[in-house]
Amino acid sequence: MSPAAAPSYRLLAELEAAFDALIERSEELLAAYSRSPAEAWAFQADASEAWLRRALLDFWYQDGQDGRTTRSHVGLVAADDILLEKVAAVNAAKAEFATQLAHIRDNHPPLLAEAKAVLPFRHPELHDHLRGSGLARLHLKQCWRAIPVAEAPVARVRLAWYSSGRSIKRLSVSDVEKKLMTLDTDAPHVRIQLRKLAGLPSSEPLAQVQSQAPLMRANLFYTEPLDDGRTRRAMNVALPLFLPAPRGRLPDHNLPPAAPPETRTRARRSDERLEDTPFLPSLRVFRYRNL
Incomplete structure (x- = not known):
């Protein structure tokens, strides 16, 4: 091995070890669940051991799945102290895996593609069931997202769809310029947007808008x-x-x-203050009205 390749090899080995720990802690949680008297409920599914296994080990892309989206497995599990300890161990392993990924993404981005290709084969029992199912690539975000836990006993839970519609991030002109400069500045449509931005006062606030998929929210009492x-x-x-x-x-x-409801059930927020059409379409950036 060349000296130049050593850091990459070490980083990949550390990520593999973190992934192994995540799988092992997940299997320990599932084994503890199979031995526990815990009641469980699943949304639109039978709350079986097989359901919980699918939910906790769903680390894969489906064919055609948008890389920005993740699949949901909504349910409730009544957990004793042993189960809660196992959940905490899984979440700690997920956090370590996320830390390793972030380090690779920041310092050795090309390793991410190799990691997605290599990691599934470290656990053949996970990978074998993928054949013919349309699940072939590792979805990193679905690996490290934490299992939700209530911090104290709950008297009741009310589940409801939350359709926020859009998330709005306030940006300065300077912030937006930096984002535009990461695009292909030789492209005519990017040059046009840079000129439009240059015509604004530097003090004018702008809003970047991101559409959000509906999600399930639990209100705990x-x-x-x-x-x-x-x-x-x-x-x-x-x-x-x-x-x-x-x-x-x-x-x-x-x-x-x-x-989820087809239309908003909540009053619209500050997006009412935004212009109807994006000022910079490539970044989904809008101007505020009447500034």
Whole structure:
């Protein structure tokens, strides 16, 4: 091995070790679940051991899946102390895997493609079932996203679709210019947008808008106030939510609609203040009205 290749080899080996630990901790959690008396509920599915396995080990792209999106596995699991310890171990392994990925992305980006190709084959029992199923590539974000956990016993859970529609990030003219300069500045449409931006006062705020897919949100109502006085909490639940329950019983919970509402049910926020058409289409940047 050449000295130049040594750092890359070490980084890939460390990432492989972190992935191995993630799989091992996940299998330990699943084994503990199979031995526990925990009640579980799954959204539009049978809350079986097979369902939980699919949810926790869903690390793959489906054919045609947008790389920016992740699949959801909504459910509730009543967890005793042993299960909660196993969940904490899985989340710690996910955090370590994410840290290793971030280091590679920042320092050796070409290694990411190699990692996606190599990691699935380290665990043949995971990879074998992919043949013919349209699942062939590792989805890194689905690997490191954390399992949601309630920090205290819950009296009831109310699940609801959250359709925020758009996320809005306020940017300065300088911020937007930097983003435009990362594009192909020789392209005519980018040059046009740079000229438009140059005509704005440097102090004018702009808004970058990103469409968001509907997601499921759980509103938790605690059995007792927390130390900070809170009695409830809202959290997004793309993976099964583990709820502290020493006796393995689920709290009262509702059945949300099968699909999100087609139109907004909440009042529109600051996006009403944005112009109707993007000022810089390549970046989805809008001007504010009446500034």
